[in-house]
Amino acid sequence: MLIPVYAIHPDDLEQQIISAGFKPYRFRQLVKWLYVKAINNISQMTDLPADFKTYLKENYDFSLPSIKQSLTAKDGSTKFVLELRDGELIECVLMPEGNKNTLCISSQVGCSFGCAFCATGKLGHVRNLQVDEILSQVILAAQFLQEKKLTNLVFMGMGEPLDNLDNVVSSIRILQSDYGLQFSPRRMTISTCGVVPKIYELAELGIKIKLAVSLNSAIDYKRQQLMPVTKVYNLVELKQAIMFFRKQSPWRITLEYIMIPGFNMDEEDARALTKFAGDISCKLNLISYNRVDGLPWRSPTIKEATAFQERLRALPIAVTIRKSRGTDISAACGQLAAQSMNK
Ligand code: SF4
Known part of the structure; x- marks a missing residue:
């Protein structure tokens, strides 16, 4: 073979x-x-x-997955739907911005973590991606970019990367290798929903990569409703793991917070978030919820988003509202669900 x-x-x-x-x-x-x-x-x-x-x-x-579909959004983001050897589909999203070209890549077909705001989570876990299937997304993006350079990589596509840790780590080692893509570790980010033991494992492996944690609520019972992983690893445990990782890493942690009006944006939420993040060496990205068909929530207005940011003014860290990319092609945070094309 x-x-x-x-x-x-x-x-x-x-x-x-x-x-x-x-x-x-x-x-x-x-x-x-x-x-x-x-x-x-x-x-x-x-x-x-x-x-x-x-x-x-x-x-x-030497084969790569075939590109089953590519869609370019008004903001220039391009979503690729890739067909793997066994016919399974995954998505990755290329987001150009000035001289920066960021690729958001997938690590699994589907995902078992079932976050309530996420289209991928609704698919359930189908299988882990193999090392070459992870690498292929980068090579196809580089082919698409031609003379332009891929500058940043984020493991924020379909799947929980820490749930496929061995293959993700092997792919990172190839991407960072002198004879591979020589990717700078500070331009690579791995994002997790909070799989606590795997955060420790990643830290102990000594892999150089930035860590982002999808937080979305600093109140346990609310986070449990959004992210069932909280029932297994609560916020205290998550924070300890984040602090441990930070000690092993030269870079600040990124906390991602999807703003959902009527759910996680009032005073109580801001107070809890201020307490959770206030003593972590981190930055906080506020992201507007992107509508997913079949889910009850809506996106916040600009006024609601800035009001929430204002509620966090006591935080001694950078708090930015991150622009969602590719919403018109269902390529934004939480919207990737290529398998629904097949089923
Ligand atoms: S947000 Fe990430 S961890 Fe949660 S269901 Fe979606 S892909 Fe899985």
């Missing part, structure tokens, strides 16, 4: 190529095509000799 080439860490790929009798510079030529030029078609790798190409064809799978 062929091994997906994008699933192999460059260090291991180099060893395999040398063991097969080829010179190390053949490996360096290959990874330049794979990662610097984002070319996955062997016939386009013009400086490789025929015997090396034959070896590659006989041993590795």
